[in-house]
Amino acid sequence: MTEINKKYKHIKESQLTITELMLPSHSNFSGKIHGGHILNLMNQIAFACASKHSGNYCVTASVNKVDFLNPIEVGELLTLKASINYTGRTSMVVGLRVESENIRTGKTKHCNSSYFTMVAKNEEGKSTPIPGIILTSKAEIRRYARSIKRQEEGRNRTSRFSSKIFKINDYLHLFENSNSKIELNEK
Template identity: 85%
Template structure:
C-alpha cells in the first residue's frame, strides 16, 4: 500500500466561542478547566480530520495560562498538525481572547496535544504523514521530535528504580521543603 500524505492546511481548524458567566470560576475569570475542555475538543477534531479515524488524547505538553480570560470575551482556538508518527500526531494549539468592545486580543495559551488514531477495534491505526511546505512547519516538526526525545530522557532519569537522590538533593537546598528521611 502506498503511503499517504496530507497538507497541514487540510486538517487545520479554528473555533470561536463567547465566554459566558457559567464558564467562570470563583474569581470571575474563565475557568481553566473549561478552556482545557475546549482545547481537547479541537485537538480531537483536528487529529480525527487528519487521520480519518477516531482519536484519543495520549498526552498534553505544557499548559501555561498566560493571560486571564474575562466573561464576555470571544475565545478563539486554532489547531494544526505539527508532527506525524506512525499512529500518533502532535496537534499544536493556540488560544486567544478578544475583548468585543475594544478589539484587544490576548495570547492566552499555547499547548501541544499528542493524539493517537484508533480503528474500529480500538487498535492504534496508521495515519497519513504531513507535507511540510514552510520553514515554520519544519521547525514545528523538528521541535516535536526534540520534545519527545527530551520527554523520554526525563521520564527514565526520574524512574524510582534508577533515581539517585544524592545527584539531586542540592536542588532542594533553597526550596520550601523539609527533609526527614527515615
C-alpha cells in the first residue's frame, strides 16, 4: 500500500505551518492587514493540508466562523498552522490557527482560529474516499469529538470541550462508527 493509499494516517503526516511577512500591499485603508488576504492564506493552507492528507485535489465546502481577534500590522510575521481535526468518508475538517509576531518585540498575538471543511476530489471531479486519522492524544480525540458535535449542533458552540473539563470516556461512543482509530499514547 502506498503512502497516499493508507487506510489511516497520523495527523502529524499532514500538519503544515507557513510564515509570511505582512507587506503594505496586504493592508486595508486603516493600515491593518486586510481580512480578505488572511482568509485567502487560510484557504491556501487548508487546501494544502487536506490535499496532503487525502492525496487528492480538495475543495472548500464550508468555513466555520472566523473571528478576527486581534489586528495584524504591516511588518509583522504571520504564522498559520493547519491540522486535520476530523475525517469523514470524503471530507475532512482542517483546524487553523493564525498568529502574528512583532519582529522587533517578539510579542505574539492569536489572531483567529477557524475550521475549514474540505472535500477530496478525484480526476473526474467526483468526491473520493480519504484515509481516516489515527488519534494519538487526548487533545486529538477532543478535537475529533468536537468536530462531530459541531456538525450535530450546527453553529451552537459550547464550552464542554474545554481541555480542563473534557472527559474522554463521555465521548468514546462517538468513535464507534467513525473514520478514526484511537491509539492513545498518554494516560
